[in-house]
Amino acid sequence: MEPARQLTARTTPIPGLMLFELPVHGDNRGWFKENWHRSKMLDVGLPDFQPVQNNISFNAARGTTRGIHAEPWDKFISLASGRIFGAWVDLREGPAFGTLFCAELTAKDAIYVPRGVGNAFQTLKDDTAYTYLVNDHWSAQAQAEYTFLNLADEDVAVPWPIPLDRATVSPQDRTHPRLADVRPMERRRTLVLGADGQLGTALRRAFDGDPTVDFAGRAQFDVTSEKAYRATDWRKYGTIINAAAFTGVDAAETADGRTAAWSINAAAVTRLARTAVEHSLTLVHVSSDYVFDGTADAHTEEEIPGPLGVYGQSKAAGDAAVAAVPKHYIVRTSWVVGEGKNFVRTMAGLAARGASVSVVDDQWGRVSFATDISAGIRHLLHHEAPYGIYNISSSGERQSWAQVARDVYRLCGADPGQVTPVSTEEYAKPGTAPRPRSSVLDLSKIRATGFDPPAAAQRLAEYLDGGS
Incomplete structure (x- = not known):
């Protein structure tokens, strides 16, 4: 031979x-x-x-x-x-x-x-x-x-x-x-968890018409329940998209909230990561700007996390577990806006009533519309982008919360002057969680894959005009 x-x-x-x-x-x-x-x-x-x-x-x-x-x-x-x-x-x-x-x-x-x-x-x-x-x-x-x-x-x-x-x-x-x-063998399916939240609702729309995607809200799959994992036939799946999270930033600083945040954002994510490894699945996990301390002007995917509060700490722990999965995407985003309760809807409601409001002016970032985050996730999977961490937010110039609020008032036909800028220290109340001063995410890596997130200003106008 x-x-x-x-x-x-x-x-x-x-x-x-x-x-x-x-x-x-x-x-x-x-x-x-x-x-x-x-x-x-x-x-x-x-x-x-x-x-x-x-x-x-x-x-x-x-x-x-x-x-x-x-x-x-x-x-x-x-x-x-x-x-x-x-x-x-x-x-x-x-x-x-x-x-x-x-x-x-x-x-x-x-x-x-x-x-x-x-x-x-x-x-x-x-x-x-x-x-x-x-x-x-x-x-x-x-x-x-x-x-x-x-x-x-x-x-x-x-x-x-x-x-x-x-x-x-x-x-x-x-x-x-x-x-x-012969009945052809079906492609492996995708399971979206947390499918009833702001991002989950957007993911339902992003994958609408795709018969290989299953959606599960908490009633269908509780990520903290061992029974849910045992009852699922993982062999038919190739990908998990985890949009489930505890997002109560201030509530996470309380005794009950701290336990809930770690249970959902860290322990449950670790269980998902183990499942992905055991069954050779791709795990897509949605993370947050709160894993950073906010001292960098713009956060890159390579920055080492330094969370300030319990919510950010629990999210950083979940990220660490997902990073051990051979086939993983960690999608970091910030200031999420979609269907349901969010900052933009709150400001629009106040504008409609002609109310004056005080809003923090020394925390900066970009709003991230759930529609664009879900589109970015689908892009990563469809184009089989290299595994790893990706920042996805809307694009454009950074803004403070007060500047976003003024834009909402203006677009709603209200007087932006009714928005009074205040400092974080002036706004803070007992029990308020620490927040990163800068939540700006560098978008170079996701753009290199061919996905260019739309400008926040464009999306904000569309959102307030009845879009999502």
């Missing part, structure tokens, strides 16, 4: 199906190879699919033929001995459904098979050992989710080297359906 000089990978006509050539070192005693080397394989493009089970299929005779089985997990396949003719058919929903790829594999070859791609092989030598790593544990429940295709399907027309009438095939594999009768 000629040794492969280095690990190489190439793509195939089936999206996500990758063929590898493994370095094999041989002499008169036999050979040695690194069959699985996570770091090297990631470097050549293999997804970090986190295998949890190793299986071996030993085939005593040439002509043994197995498949075509599409399983609800990803597989990394290689040979310990012998030679096979492999056939892979895309049985997932989408335009590639029915696409065929074939290749012969020996001990120097391996192939990564994504979830939903049908896998089959025919042994070309006696004593062939076919090995595969999978990233979920086999169970009877999981097997019920398999999708099968008949080995002799005329539309796909696999060119078997040994005709099937002379091959060893199980009775079950001979009775699988033809392509026209």
Whole structure:
């Protein structure tokens, strides 16, 4: 056997199906190879699919033929001995459904098979050992989710080297359906938690019409309840978007509020992070400018958190847990405006009554409209942006709360002069939580992905004109 000089990978006509050539070192005693080397394989493009089970299929005779089985997990396949003719058919929903790829594999070859791609092989030598790593544990429940295709399907027309009438095939594999009768394997779904809040409502609109997205408010999934996690079939999901949070900044400074903030923003998020790791899920988590102390003029994604109050501390703890998930997006935002109670609605109500109001003028930031935050989240997922932390707020010049209030009054046809600017110290009451002076978020990183948040002034006018 000629040794492969280095690990190489190439793509195939089936999206996500990758063929590898493994370095094999041989002499008169036999050979040695690194069959699985996570770091090297990631470097050549293999997804970090986190295998949890190793299986071996030993085939005593040439002509043994197995498949075509599409399983609800990803597989990394290689040979310990012998030679096979492999056939892979895309049985997932989408335009590639029915696409065929074939290749012969020996001990120097391996192939990564994504979830939903049908896998089959025919042994070309006696004593062939076919090995595969999978990233979920086999169970009877999981097997019920398999999708099968008949080995002799005329539309796909696999060119078997040994005709099937002379091959060893199980009775079950001979009775699988033809392509026209195959129900494609559904794509993994997305679960949105906290779907009844300001951001959750905007996420419902952002993903409206997408049948693969499920929405759960607290009544459907309480993030603090262990029962909710155990009752969920995580195998059908690929992504969690966590919009659930305790947002009572001042209430978090009380005894009961402190416990609630840590329960929802930290402990529950840690449980979500563990779930994401266990099931190889992408976790999208919405964070806050309150994780910072506000001393920087504009906060970048690389800034180390330094929260001032309990709310910010609980959010920073949740962020730390999510950062340990291999596939994660932490979306930091500020001054959120959407449906429901928020600063802009409060000011609009006061303006409508012609009321005078005192508003803090020495805390700066940008309002962030829930519509744009949800659009940014969808953009990150749709474009498969690199995992990590992203700031998303509306764009434009920074403003103080008092300046935002004056804009609201003006747009509502009221006198902006009825808004009196005051300092944080003048406004503060007993029990008021400390707040960052600057909540301005640097938007360079999200813009580099191709998403440019609209200007806050434009969104504010649209919002007050009846938009959301």
